[in-house]
Amino acid sequence: MARIDPAPNGAAVSDGIPSKDRHPLLPAFLAQVLAALVVGALALLAAPALLGQPLFLAALQGVLALLIAWRLGAPIWWLPMHFCFLPLAVLARGMALPGWVWGGGFVLLLLVFWRTDQSRVPLYLTNRRSRDALQLQLPAGPCRVIDLGCGDGAVLRQLAAARPDCSFVGFEHAPLTWAWAWLRARGRHNLSIRCGDFWTHSLAGYDLVYAFLSPAAMPALGIKARTEMSPGARLVSNSFAIPGQVALDVIDVADARKTRFYTYDCGRSQ
Numbered sequence: 001m002a003r004i005d006p007a008p009n010g011a012a013v014s015d016g017i018p019s020k021d022r023h024p025l026l027p028a029f030l031a032q033v034l035a036a037l038v039v040g041a042l043a044l045l046a047a048p049a050l051l052g053q054p055l056f057l058a059a060l061q062g063v064l065a066l067l068i069a070w071r072l073g074a075p076i077w078w079l080p081m082h083f084c085f086l087p088l089a090v091l092a093r094g095m096a097l098p099g100w101v102w103g104g105g106f107v108l109l110l111l112v113f114w115r116t117d118q119s120r121v122p123l124y125l126t127n128r129r130s131r132d133a134l135q136l137q138l139p140a141g142p143c144r145v146i147d148l149g150c151g152d153g154a155v156l157r158q159l160a161a162a163r164p165d166c167s168f169v170g171f172e173h174a175p176l177t178w179a180w181a182w183l184r185a186r187g188r189h190n191l192s193i194r195c196g197d198f199w200t201h202s203l204a205g206y207d208l209v210y211a212f213l214s215p216a217a218m219p220a221l222g223i224k225a226r227t228e229m230s231p232g233a234r235l236v237s238n239s240f241a242i243p244g245q246v247a248l249d250v251i252d253v254a255d256a257r258k259t260r261f262y263t264y265d266c267g268r269s270q
């Protein structure tokens with residue numbers, strides 16, 4: 001069940017996402033359909049000869065879709081996708097691949113990226129150097145650690161192997177990613193990979209919470225952490241800071257992508 005929390009700025013958030021951003025696919029759909037209708041109608045009524053040039057019409061539709069999406073306030077990085085969508089579909093159709101390739105590709109992407117349109121947290125992985133840096137953040141004694149959205153589980157597998165005295169939990173909602181992480185965790189006594197939505201799981205009792213999410217999820221994660229985490233527990237966020245909350249520590253990882261860890265003391269003792 002979705003948690004509804006007040007965001008720091010007063011806007012409602014559900015599963016970490018401000019309510020106004022919950023359905024980004026609707027304006028995208030509107031921009032594409034409107035542009036297709038306008039270009040299709042113009043071609044039919046004013047220049048039927050253009051109907052024989054589908055790529056040209058698709059490019060026109062792309063320009064119009066881009067403009068409509070821009071007017072609807074789409075994020076800037078969506079605009080090239082709006083422009084390319086129909087032209088690429090026309091080109092792909094020319095490849096005459098069997099229908100199952102497209103259906104299979106869609107299902108595969110869905111199983112890995114799941115409802116990224118709602119969670120706004122796609123799959124990208126913590127690299128080796130960052131995993132090593134995270135390992136150094138573990139408390140010296142036995143502890144409980146959770147990875148919120150554990151992806152392929154590589155972070156937890158490394159930590160669980162390095163620290164048999166600690167127990168590790170990972171939550172993942174994308175079915176294929178979860179299945180992979182779960183399979184590879186089998187036989188490890190101190191590692192549990194669970195399928196589900198981490199927003200519904202309490203952070204109480206964990207000594208270290210690890211999150212590699214996205215800017216969209218950080219306001220609600222800050223609230224969840226402050227509300228649920230135990231005194232003295234630490235939240236380590238890879239790359240994304242909690243807005244309006246001062247980090248206890250900021251750690252620069254010596255890797256190519258210049259990863260930065262933000263560490264927060266979110267326990268109720270604050």
Ligand SMILES: C[S@@+](CC[C@H](N)C(=O)[O-])C[C@H]1O[C@@H](n2cnc3c(N)ncnc32)[C@H](O)[C@@H]1O
Pocket residue numbers: 015112113114119121122123124125126147148149150151152153154155171172173174177196197198199211212213
């Ligand atoms: C950026 S990846 C990080 C993966 C892994 N923690 C790592 O650092 O390598 C974020 C992951 O969180 C998952 N995720 C996003 N929202 C989630 C949710 N509400 N519940 C469970 N998993 C979620 C995504 O499917 C994705 O696999």
